[in-house]
Amino acid sequence: MRTFLKKIKGAGRKIGAAGKKIGAIGKKAGLVIVDKLRKHPIMCNIVLSILMGVILETLGRQRSDFSSILDFADQRTRMFLYNILIIFLSYSIVLVVKRRLFTYIVVTLLWSVIGIVNWMMLNTRNTPFTYVDVTLLKSVLPVMSNYFTPMEIISMGALILIALVLLVVAFMYLPMEKRLKRKRGFLQLIVICAAFSGVTALGFKTGDLTDQIHNILLAFNDYGTSYCFAITALKNGIDKPSDYSQEKIKSIEDQTDKAVADMEEKEKENNETVKKPNIIFVQLESHFDITQVKGVTFNKDPLPNFHKYMKEYSSGQLSMPSYGAGTANSEFELITGMNLDHFGAAEYPYKTVLQDTTTESMATVLKEQGYTAHAIHDNSAAFYDRDMVFSQLGFDTFTTKETMNVQKWTENGWAKDAILTGCINDSLDSTEGQDYVYCISVQGHGDYPTTEVIENPDIVVTGGIEDEAMKNKYTYYANQVYQMDQFVGDLVHSLEKRNEETILVMYGDHLPSLNIEDENLTYGNKYETSYFIWDNMGLSKQDGTIEAYDLGSEILKKCNIHNGVMNSFHQTRKGTENYQEDMKNLQYDMLYGKQYVWDQENPFTATDITFGIRDLEVTKAYETDDSVFIVGNNFTNYAEVYVDDVQLNTTFHNEHLLEVPKDSLEDGDTFTVSIVSRAPRVLRTSKPYLYKNSGN
Known part of the structure; x- marks a missing residue:
């Protein structure tokens, strides 16, 4: 038995020694890699860009396997290489910064987040991750619980916190370049940017690249993740039409006005009048x-x-x-x-x-x-x-x-x-x-x-x-x-x-x-949904897409209602020559152009919108041993009681009853009840109510 234990102990020492050797080799290899990253950044950028490109495309394909990447690289070779070039451009910032290793980590982390979030969205919503989704973050946070369990949300929060801590540690302790050749780095960066610009211009000229993306899901498969994410960040709004001018807008208006006049003349001949149902x-x-x-x-x-x-x-x-x-x-x-x-x-x-x-x-x-x-x-x-x-x-x-x-x-x-x-x-x-x-x-x-x-x-x-x-x-x-x-x-x-006469769509x-x-599907395509138009006015049944x-x-x-720029345009120009081109001109003019269609002055002002239809009403307030109960009408779970703009701890019981702590209201205080969104924003407020403590 002792002999057996000695053998085990000896084997343990050997394993420990081997482990130390492996650790030393690993440490040495790590130092070599770090040294290569610092001394040969362009070569490292190429390698990292290829690896990251493959990872992004693997995560971004609905068929997430390596064969799908090979298909993309084979069938869309220039597009595959252009995606790698985009990633390479992002890594090129390391050429001009002293914190080279830290920058590598940050850029890699950003692309990794894009890839992982894209994969998650494709699996949960069948929609790829675009820059627009970043702008929607404020709207998404309040409804995250509808998509993820509390444990999943906590886990994501913990991962984000760990990542931030590691970034801080990396920033503090990773070595900086002591002899950064900044002029050389800037020259290399300028050459890379110029080459990228040239390749991009050529790509648009040959048709390999496009900024006209109508089906974002197909686009991610056809053009790649990094390109599509970048184009959604850079391409917003409506491009100025090549023929946009005051004369062009007037020509479109004249055509539309004439067609509307003809339509109204026919309605007059048929004794048709304007109908005004609820819509x-x-x-x-x-x-x-x-x-x-x-x-x-x-x-x-x-x-x-x-x-x-x-x-x-x-x-x-x-x-x-x-x-x-x-x-x-x-x-x-x-x-x-x-x-x-x-x-x-x-x-x-x-x-x-x-x-x-x-x-x-x-x-x-x-x-x-x-x-x-x-x-x-x-x-x-x-x-x-x-x-x-x-x-x-x-x-x-x-x-x-x-x-x-x-x-x-x-x-x-x-x-x-x-x-x-x-x-x-x-x-x-x-x-x-x-x-x-x-x-x-x-x-x-x-x-x-x-x-x-x-x-x-x-x-x-x-x-x-x-x-x-x-x-x-x-x-x-x-x-x-x-x-x-x-x-x-x-x-x-x-x-x-x-x-009441009504049209319901x-x-x-x-x-x-x-x-x-x-x-x-047994009909059409996945971009089509069904509709019906109910009415109590005896309108004729007309079906179609x-x-x-x-x-x-x-x-x-x-309803014989023809006012409005887009309304009259669609009613008279649908199916005619240059329908889409003229529509684009009108949309550009109204939102981004000179607004010639309104004599260069936008006639619309933002409304002072009212939230909700029913008024908040306080009818009574009474005190108990521990609380003050507020009685009224149209309270909701978002109702909050305020005294001098100070929000009280409010408990919602039902649409007629709220509760606040007894010590938060004093005799003679004036309070209001407001509906407050999670944004937070006060949406609606009751009339002030003077609180009188019946116990005094």
Whole structure:
């Protein structure tokens, strides 16, 4: 036994000695690598760029294996090399900085983050990661819990914290270049930048490169991750058309005005007058006809009401600008009548030009006809900056989740759309005249769970999907759509009871992120959703496929309403020669140009938008042993009590009752109740209320 133990002990010493030798070799190799990085940066840049390029493309392919990279490198060789060149350019900054090793780490970390986030987004939303998503970070943070578990969020936060700590340590302790040849480095950097510029110019000239990206998902596969991320950062807005001028805009106006005059003359001959019904658009989140997926069957129709109204009223397919995500861009086209194809790659105008520019919209067009414009969304006011953008677009009111008393939520934490029926009717009841309502639902929002989360689901997948995780996704989605369909029926029934002429347009904003491709559908393509146009005015049924940016003008045409630049243009010029070219000229002129169409003076000012329809009202306040209870009307879970601009610790009980600590209010204090978003922003405030302590 002792002999055996001695042998084990001897073997342990040998292993330890070998370990020390390996450690020494590793340390020596590390020092050699560090030395090479410092002495031969250009060669290291080439090697790192190739490695990072391969990693980015592997993570950025829906078929994440090495063969897909080989296919890309073989079939799109020049594009593959150009992506590596972009990465090489970013590494070239090391040529002119003393903290060379630290810079290598930072650049590598940034590209790694882009690759990992891109992979995550492709797997959760079927949408690649672009620079635009960075600008949306403020909107995304409040809803992260809808996509990730608390543990996942904590883990991500911990990883970010660790990365920051390591960066600080690296900055403090990694060696700097003692003899940096700065002049030589700058000369090398200038040569690299010049070569990059030349290759880029040649690429655009030969057509290998393009900044006209309409399908961002396909673009990432065709043009590569680093190129597409870079182009979304650099290419925003509408390029100035080559023929843009005052004369060109006047020519377009003259053509449109003449066509409108002819149209109005025909209407006069037919004794047709302007109709002014209530006009309601309801944009259903991630909604489409799921029964049109080939091979997938259900225990019953998930969309009975939607199918019924499609058969009875004007209906068809609506061509949307996005797939799997991009709600704000769908509504941008529908509200403004502008074509996103003329904007930058993957651009969200809500986050760019509409941050500081007002423009014409369906709201402004109908307000000229005496309408009041309402926006409704059962999600946060600040999501996509709608709380600011809708003011730029001319809306008078905006009813959001914060101003609603939401009682029912999906298993993923989104508000259920049933609440919207009351919100829409409240908007219609709030005025004596006609109303334009643009309502955005949220219930169908992803991410769709891969496990069973619904007990006793109404809709069950009965065939066509073998993968259990995907089956669970479809089951969850189908049940949300089924409940949304009940909202569709309830809304129509409520409008039927009103003694007001109404046109209701209902449609999906884009397909859900369920990995659906064109070949999986029995109709059209994955950029098309279904729509119907319900009315109680006896309008004739007209079916067809239509572009999202043209739908609003089609509705107004049914009402013989022809004012507005984009509205009249679509009504008279659709299908004519130079339709898209002239549309681009108008869009550029209105948003970026001289605004010749308005005599060089923008006629629109941002509205002082009102959040919610119902007033906050305090009717009573009384004291108990520990608390002060505030009684009133229309309180929500976002209600907060303020005294002299100081927010009190407020507990929400129900729409009629709030509670604050007893010691936070004194006899004679004047307080208000406000609805406060998570942004934070005060959205609505009650009238001041004088507190009188009945115990004194």
